[in-house]
Amino acid sequence: MSQGACSDRQIFMVGLGGQGILLLARALAEWAAATGREVISSETHGMAMRGGTVTASLKIGRYAGPLIPPGAADVLIGLDEHEALSHLPMLRKDGVSIVNTAVDTGNFSHVVDAAGIARSLGAPGAVNMIVLGCTAQVLGIDRAEIEKIVKRVSPAKAKKANLKALQAGFDALVP
Template sequence: MSRSASSPDRQIFMVGRGGQGILLLARALAEWAGRMGCDVITSETHGMAMRGGTVTASLKVGAYAGPLIPAGSADVLIGLDAEEAMTHLFMLRAGGVSIVNARDKGLFSHAVDAAQAALSLGAPGAVNMIMLGFAARLLGIDRAVVEDIVEKISPPGALAANRKALGAGYSIQET
């Protein structure tokens, strides 16, 4: 990324399927931006989330207007599902970065098999936290800040798994 975490103006588009934790991921990144003292605008689309349908979240950090990210304008796309990420690549600007849970890099800028890593941890529902750790590392976001945010926003029963998954995300290697 050409922008550092110290000048975080950016538009981040997140996509996945219902139940994957897109909204918690978006909340964590919005909390980070707020702690940086930035203006934050968020937007979510749930659709058929209860049935595994598409879920998207938009995060605008900095001096932006309106909650939606126009097609071709996102600086970063984070995909918890490779098929959904592929379908939404049109959201990225030229030179934008895609960070996707996928077994193969394909057309994505960065890919990690977060699903397999989550299974290995015994926490198959923690793909979002692995992707948060991986994306935060790539975006230059301080790990201690993200760990504190995860402590604050995790559901009580998921905190231990989320901690472990976040750590795995910071150390996971690309596929």
């Protein structure tokens, strides 16, 4: 796999406490590391996780600090539409956004009704994995590779549901 600054990438993730943004961030970080690149990421912990705004940053490549400055993210992943909209300035011009929403308002480059899909799968908590599947699809991440990682990072009890959701997400954006 080719290295260097051209493959450097900054991914900003936002959602609400309890939506599982940290597992999503962790899976992407593990994927990046498995491709042989340096990884540094940042997470929200503590009180905000009680239903408040939760953000995570993932920087792949030659970076020293864990935070992404506004306007510099290459990719924005939103598990909550309102949070994604208010954090849209994090994205650079021509950046890619992948957002969970039932209604396409035209604000994002890619939308998916992850909550709807999660409900139909009988796993309302799997919105994060559906959006991860979409993200993998959009970013050209190898399907088998991301499945392997989700298997590894998921808690034992959630493994099956997470894989199912990931696959549903992967297929959700196929035209």
